[in-house]
Amino acid sequence: MTKEKHANAQTAETEGEGRAPRGLGGVRVLDLGRYIAAPFCAAMLADQGAEVIRIEPSAGAPDREVMPVGVPGRGALYLQMNRNKKSLSLDIDQPEGRAAFERLLASSDVVVVNLPAAALKRARLDYDSLKAIRPDIILTTISAFGAKGDSRDRIGFDGTGQALSGAMCLTGTGERPLRAAVSYVDYATGIAAAFATLAALHERLATGRGQHVEASLLGTALAMTNPMLIEEALGARSRAAMGNRSPIAGPSDLFRTRDGWVMVQVIGDGMFRRWATFVGQPDLVADPRFASDISRGENGEALSAVMAHWCASRSSAECLAALEGAKIPACKALSPAEALTAPENTQGGFFAEEALAGGKAPVVAHVVRTEAGQATPFRAAPELGADTAGILASLGYGAEEIERLIGQQRAGMDS
Template sequence: MLRNALDGLTVLDFTQIAAGPTATMLLADMGARVIKVEPREGELGRTLGPAWVGEDSALYHAFNRGKQCIGLDLKHPDSIEVIKRLVLQADVLIESMRPGVMTRLGLGYETLAALKPDLIYCSISAYGQEGPYSDRAGVDGILQADSGLMSLIGTPGSAPCKVQAPVVDVVTGYMACMAVLAKLHARQHDGLGGHLDVSLMNSALALQQSSITSYLSDGKLPTRIGSGAPYSAPNEAFQTEDGWLMVAAYNGNRWPTLCKVLNHEEWITDPRFVSSAQRVIHRAEMCAALTDVFMRKPTAHWLQVLHEADILCSKVADYSDLMKHPQLASNGMLVELNHPVHGAVRVPGFPINSVQAAQTPYAPAPQNGEHSRSVLRDFAFSEAQIAALEASQALHCSEPL
């Protein structure tokens, strides 16, 4: 099923932190053999904590399960020759260096495509491979700011906020994975590889499809409205007696039903609240009226009452609540990786379920250089060649002889 759909595919991974590692992790989740190439000191993502799993950050474990790792010094000419030999048997190469770096290393698309014309080469960068900003570095927070996303987040009058989870990085990883899968499908028909250009900037804009389209339609800058949706109401969080409750009761008969459940049927015909569009205009008055009612009872009470009335709602959960969510176990979304050094490591799993298939075990994130020797053996390097690479410091190994 999906977890072995890419069996036989080989991916070379020259990425770090989150965006690129998300893409290669998804390919590994679907059965590809992903060979992660790291410098002797390891990729930057290993150092970004707290939290920590042993000496590596939790961030590294979040985005690198199921991969093999080979340690190579890309400034060493012997390492470049190793990569060129690996490319001859690879299907996909994904890199997240600043544009131009791989070319300067001798590993640019034109060079490697000359060796293997059907290679699918995916470059992930902040702004894209061409254009006035192409040589600029960027990370998730910078692109949240530069793309306009931070201008949407926060409450009225508050400072701009970023989403703590690296959403631009992660969606960029999904975009890169989607692009690679599409190119793999095309290659089955034309036999050609190609160079894919995936950027954090474009992905950040895709996240804001509705907001940007609204601005292009009426020229009005969006304002920060907390948890509310600018196109519908009520579709936001309300304070209760003991917490917060998210309510979406803007479509169909749900608003009249909500009014009846709350014993305020007069709101149904109130000109300020008669339609979702009017409620958006009069959001402050609507929220004040609803909050006054919701704060009289605890969240659990409202969840029961609103669910019985088919009003869409949820407790605003924190992660301790999330770990008890009954649907997580059913969806298989919390998985346990058996790490050879750190033992059990829990992470979110592959997000797409195959109804017909049983859950396939996941391999943990690799230690730096854990598979250096075994990978080279698989690619027909002799023991003498491997020993010479180690002796020259081109190859870093952490696995036993």
């Protein structure tokens, strides 16, 4: 760095001292996503200070009721995915609603939607249609199969990625392919799309140009199984389901104790030596079956048997205390009810609480930590249309126009 650049950097740093973190403040995002991947992408941007406006028709979107918790229009999935957002009730398929949408689009930076290419074009949400109104717009789309190939216009969900990537056949104990209980493909795709959107915003700062950002469930899922696919393609090995054991180290498994289950993960030669001494079988270190992490993974059944025998006569608390003393990573396998009270979870600062009629909903709103994210106040997922009047007024609509437009939207819903 030159002396001049160094001085400029120091000046910028000094000028920034004492200022509130900006993050994505000033960035407006229009969220037309549904269910998980696209709404989660938009929520990640909202967490960092962006103004995110969720747009849905007056009847409400179908994802509002997913995993109901006794509060109409605000299921558990909706509460998590739409934190820190505003709600605009607007039917963009009606002429008046479309006109209001385009007026809002002209002052927006990002549009997030999860539709394949053909459906985007039918809805006039494709990149060419949007940039005709806002030339530097960033369109972030999430599809099931990606933008290329014969399947590009097919629809699909989280299970699609799990099934087509090979993950289901590697999950469980081998009797049948098994889907993971959580929608990890959806969530990971949302995170990847948020990352790509930030990259596009950074690019626009330098060039002034917008772009079409694309993510897909299948692309994310294939990235996650990629090491196994590489092994298969090169003939190194063909993986098969092996329950909770790790294929690349051992012992790494779930073990029954007197009163529950604990997860133990031993990785690396040094830790394996400690573990062998810990269970009273130091001779295992010299056994050629356990000479490396990969060989310990491939022969992990024998190692799991040793660890299972050690755990069986002890309580979970006794197991965890002894393993922590030996510096061997371990934790309890918790039920959802136990996860709500575990100190690792409650003390980690992950949850924000939303007050509902039936109690307080623990919403994970701090997935990552930045200064801007920490400074962004938590805002509960909005009621349907909660911000409609205010947003329309900010676009220049008068009170009578707003009342008429809202009435037209409702009339369209009833027709």
